[in-house]
């Protein structure tokens with residue numbers, strides 16, 4: 001089993017393939033707290049992280065933002081009092097790439113502290 005949270009994103013091109021159904025199932029086993037959702041016709045990974053208050057939620061979102069900037073791969077983040085909803089997908093292919101599972105695993109690692 002690959003260790004997603006130790007990996008970095010690969011440069012993703014517009015013609016990069018989406019992960020297949022089988023790959024999606026295998027990769028999801030490494031990020032079991034995430035769900036696959038379809039929004040605007042595009043598959044995405046989504047997880048809700050909970051915190052003691054808004055300040056802690058915002059601090060976590062900023063750490064995820066720093067990670068995104070470092071990897072050049074960016075999530076959607078909804079910051080609310082005590083919650084951050086994170087969604088990862090690859091805009092340029094309109095769906096899920098291996099990079100999104102790597103970033104979900106690395107987001108989990110940030111939450112684990």
Ligand SMILES: C[C@H](O)[C@H](O)[C@H]1CNC2=NC(N)=NC(=O)C2=N1
Nearest residue numbers: 072073074075089090091092093
């Ligand atoms: C030019 C810039 O590197 C690209 O637009 C990057 C930025 N961050 C990105 N993030 C995500 N999630 N998907 C992309 O396709 C993407 N493309």
